């Protein structure tokens with residue numbers, strides 16, 4: 468099983484700046500927080516309530532995110548919104564902290580709300596797939612739910628995103644039921660969350676070294692592979708110029724597009740594990756009330 472599509476090194480986008488920020492367009496920057504990325508949308512002079520944060524990192528990231536926001540947008544510059552690609556633990560770590568400090572609305576897809584307002588846990592991880600330390604450990608990863616219901620809103624159903632005039636959200640389910648990607652037609656910029664990623668998230672070693680590769684979603688946390696495949700196809704059809712994902716470096720240009728095309732075309736061979744608890748039978752939506760799976764679950 469290949470598990471990845473190699474990408475030419477020139478596809479890597481952006482230089483590293485202060486506070487660990489990589490600017491990849493004049494109003495797009497991202498920051499790597501341990502194993503996961505967050506994205507800052509807004510020009511450097513955007514000021515208070517003039518920018519939007521995408522995702523909220525691993526637990527303990529609030530100070531790093533605030534420092535990066537200060538560095539990029541100036542002191543006391545709060546975002547106008549936080550938009551969630553999905554609600555997995557490595558994307559919601561600082562969410563409650565930041566929402567309460569900044570008093571800011573949080574937007575997520577309607578189908579993702581139960582994992583963010585205390586109603587539902589994610590289905591159990593599948594530690595048997597992917598073959599790396601991150602996979603093996605995945606049975607211990609928190610599956611929620613967290614409860615940020617006070618600040619939480621469903622994304623508008625027309626595809627618009629409050630606070631982001633030229634961006635739209637696109638449903639890219641599979642890795643999670645309400646997973647979304649963000650798309651800007653004018654410069655073909657794509658924020659894909661975990662629908663496709665640019666490092667082997669299953670392997671702790673690859674997460675550290677981040678060799679340029681294109682992958683399907685992190686295997687251990689993907690309960691619906693058929694939807695995940697269709698989502699990757701949809702993203703490929705956009706023909707993005709810039710690709711920022713939840714894990715791994717941002718990429719751009721033809722080398723990235725060609726790798727994305729290969730990934731979408733060969734998704735079943737490259738991205739889907741050959742066996743695993745969700746390969747033939749996806750986990751249902753809404754069947755996992757909070758607390759319904761003991762954390763020792765290992766089936």
Ligand SMILES: [Zn+2]
Pocket residue numbers: 553555642661685688
């Ligand atoms: Zn995820």
Ligand SMILES: [Zn+2]
Pocket residue numbers: 503555557558661685713714
């Ligand atoms: Zn993730």
